[in-house]
Amino acid sequence: MSTLILVEHRDGALAASTAHVIAAARALGGEVDLLVAGEGVDAVAAAAARLDGVRAVLTADHAVYAHQLAEPMAALIVACVDDYSHLLAAASSSGKDILPRVAALKGVPQISDIIAIEAPDTFKRPIYAGSAIATLSNHAPLKVVSVRTSAFDAVAETGSAEIRALDIVVDNTLSTFVGDELATNSGPELGSARVIVSGGRGLGSSENFQLLDGVAVKLGAAIGASRAAVDAGYASNDLQVGQTGKVVAPDLYIAVGISGAIQHLAGMKDSKVIVAINQDEEAPIFGIADYGLVGDLFEVMPALESRL
Amino acid sequence: MKVLVGVKRVIDYNVKVRVRPDQSDVDLTNTKMAMNPFCEIAVEEALRLKERGVASEIVAVSIGPKAAQEQLRTALALGADRAIHIESEERLDSLEVAQVLARIVAEEQPGLVILGKQAIDSDNNQTGQMLAALTGMGQGTFASRLEVTDEEVQVTREVDGGLRTLALRLPAVITTDLRLNEPRHARLPDIMKAKKKPIDSRGIDTVGLAANDYLRLERVETPAARQGGSKVASVDELVDKLKHEAKVL
Numbered sequence: 001m002s003t004l005i006l007v008e009h010r011d012g013a014l015a016a017s018t019a020h021v022i023a024a025a026r027a028l029g030g031e032v033d034l035l036v037a038g039e040g041v042d043a044v045a046a047a048a049a050r051l052d053g054v055r056a057v058l059t060a061d062h063a064v065y066a067h068q069l070a071e072p073m074a075a076l077i078v079a080c081v082d083d084y085s086h087l088l089a090a091a092s093s094s095g096k097d098i099l100p101r102v103a104a105l106k107g108v109p110q111i112s113d114i115i116a117i118e119a120p121d122t123f124k125r126p127i128y129a130g131s132a133i134a135t136l137s138n139h140a141p142l143k144v145v146s147v148r149t150s151a152f153d154a155v156a157e158t159g160s161a162e163i164r165a166l167d168i169v170v171d172n173t174l175s176t177f178v179g180d181e182l183a184t185n186s187g188p189e190l191g192s193a194r195v196i197v198s199g200g201r202g203l204g205s206s207e208n209f210q211l212l213d214g215v216a217v218k219l220g221a222a223i224g225a226s227r228a229a230v231d232a233g234y235a236s237n238d239l240q241v242g243q244t245g246k247v248v249a250p251d252l253y254i255a256v257g258i259s260g261a262i263q264h265l266a267g268m269k270d271s272k273v274i275v276a277i278n279q280d281e282e283a284p285i286f287g288i289a290d291y292g293l294v295g296d297l298f299e300v301m302p303a304l305e306s307r308l
Numbered sequence: 309m310k311v312l313v314g315v316k317r318v319i320d321y322n323v324k325v326r327v328r329p330d331q332s333d334v335d336l337t338n339t340k341m342a343m344n345p346f347c348e349i350a351v352e353e354a355l356r357l358k359e360r361g362v363a364s365e366i367v368a369v370s371i372g373p374k375a376a377q378e379q380l381r382t383a384l385a386l387g388a389d390r391a392i393h394i395e396s397e398e399r400l401d402s403l404e405v406a407q408v409l410a411r412i413v414a415e416e417q418p419g420l421v422i423l424g425k426q427a428i429d430s431d432n433n434q435t436g437q438m439l440a441a442l443t444g445m446g447q448g449t450f451a452s453r454l455e456v457t458d459e460e461v462q463v464t465r466e467v468d469g470g471l472r473t474l475a476l477r478l479p480a481v482i483t484t485d486l487r488l489n490e491p492r493h494a495r496l497p498d499i500m501k502a503k504k505k506p507i508d509s510r511g512i513d514t515v516g517l518a519a520n521d522y523l524r525l526e527r528v529e530t531p532a533a534r535q536g537g538s539k540v541a542s543v544d545e546l547v548d549k550l551k552h553e554a555k556v557l
C-alpha cells in the first residue's frame with residue numbers, strides 16, 4: 001500500500017493544504033510520495049521535502065504544467081500513479097478540478113471531501129450540506145480521494161525526503177491559460193487562519209463590509225463571507241464560506257450579520273468557538289453559536305474593536 | 309451550435325434532510341424535490357447562449373428515476389428544445405453518470421456541455437470533470453463567466469485565490485458556479501407549451517453501461533449536534549467570555 005499526493009502550490013510557494021493531506025495519508029498507513037508539477041518548482045519541492053512522513057518528492061518541471069491546468073495535470077498523474085494504491089489531494093478548487101479527471105481516466109470512482117478514515121478503504125464524508133455523514137467503502141484498484149483539510153491536523157516540517165525529477169512531458173491542445181485576477185486580501189488565508197471574521201447580508205454594502213477589517217486586524221483574523229454577501233457584491237468569491245465555497249474550522253469564528261442558512265453552516269460549524277452578532281434574535285445562527293450577541297452590528301463592531 | 313445541459317433531480321434546497329433510523333441512507337419519502345440549483349444555472353446559461361445566437365439547439369439530459377421527467381419538463385418550460393431521460397431507479401456514482409453522459413455526447417455531438425459543478429445532495433463535484441476526461445474534452449470548472457466564439461470558449465473560473473480565465477478548444481465541458489447567472493423562472497404559458505415538447509426516455513439498460521461495484525454505501529448518520537444558543541448581553545461580556553471561558557483571545 002502506498003499513496004501519491006498531488007501537491008498544491010501557487011506563486012512558487014507550497015500551499016498549507018499539503019501538510020494536512022499528508023496527515024490523512026499517514027492515517028491510511030504505507031509509504032507517502034508527493035507529486036509537485038509546475039514550471040520552476042524547485043523551491044516548492046524543497047519545502048515539500050521538509051514535511052514529515054514523506055518518502056519521496058517527485059517533480060515534473062515543464063512549461064506544460066505551468067498554472068497546473070487540469071488536462072495536462074491529469075495526464076501526468078495517470079502516467080505516474082500505477083505504482084500506488086491511493087491518490088490523494090486537498091479538496092481545494094485545484095484538487096476538485098484535477099482529481100475527478102484522473103479518476104475517470106483510470107476508470108475508477110472518487111470519494112470527495114473526506115473528514116475521517118475508518119480503514120484504508122473506508123472513509124467518512126459529509127453529504128447534503130453536512131446534514132448527514134456517509135461512510136463509504138471503495139473497492140477500486142486505485143482509491144482516488146480528496147481530503148477536507150480542516151479535518152486533519154497538519155504534519156510538522158522536520159523531514160528530509162528525497163527529491164526525484166520525473167521526465168514525463170505530456171501534450172495539451174485542449175486548454176490555454178489566459179489570466180488570473182487574484183483577490184488581494186491582506187491578512188491570513190481563510191483555509192489556515194486561527195480566527196475568521198465573516199460577514200453576511202446584514203452588513204448592507206461593500207463599504208460597510210469593511211467594518212470587519214478593524215476587528216480582523218486586531219485579532220490577526222482572515223475575512224470570510226456568506227453566499228448572500230458575495231452574491232450582493234460586498235465581498236469577492238474566494239471569501240465565501242459554505243457548502244459550495246470554503247470549509248473552515250478555525251479556533252474562533254465570528255459571524256457578523258449572517259443569518260445562518262444551512263448552506264453557510266456547512267462551511268463553518270466545526271469551528272471550535274462560534275460567535276454570532278446579529279440584530280435578529282431569531283436568526284438560526286444563534287442556535288449553533290457558543291456566544292450570541294443580539295445587537296446593531298454598526299454599534300457592536302466598533303465597540304468590539306476598541307476592547308480588543 | 310448544439311448545447312447539452314445536465315439536469316439532476318435532488319431534494320429541494322430548503323428542505324432539511326432526515327437520516328433513516330436504520331442508518332441505511334437518508335429518507336426522501338414524501339420530500340419536496342427540485343432541479344439541482346447548479347443545474348438551473350446551467351440551463352439558464354444555455355438559454356442565454358441561444359438568445360445571443362451562439363446556441364442553435366438546447367438538449368437537456370437527466371439520468372435518474374421516472375420522476376426526473378418533472379425536472380426535464382421544467383428545463384423544457386424554461387426553453388430547452390428537447391430532452392433525453394435515461395431512466396435508472398438505482399443510484400449511480402459520478403463515474404457511472406459520466407459514462408452515460410459520454411454516450412449521449414457521442415450520439416448528440418454537442419459543441420458545448422454545461423453541467424452544474426455539484427449536486428446539493430451528494431456534494432461530490434466530480435461529474436463534469438469525469439465527462440471531460442471520458443470524452444477527451446477540455447474542462448472549465450466552477451465557471452462564473454463564459455464567452456463562446458466559433459473555435460473556443462473563454463471561461464472565467466471561481467478558484468481559491470480569486471478568478472482564473474482559460475481558453476478551451478470546442479467542444480468542451482463547463483461546470484457552473486453560483487455567480488454565472490441568475491436563473492429565470494418558467495412562465496405559465498411556457499409550462500403549458502413544454503408539455504408538448506419531446507422527452508426521449510430510455511432505460512439505463514439501453515446505453516450499455518458497465519456498472520461498477522467499486523463504491524459501497526456502508527451507512528449514513530446524523531452528525532453530532534452542536535450545543536449552542538447561549539447569549540451574552542454586551543460587548544464587554546463577550547470579550548470577557550472569549551478571554552476567560554473559551555480562552556481563544
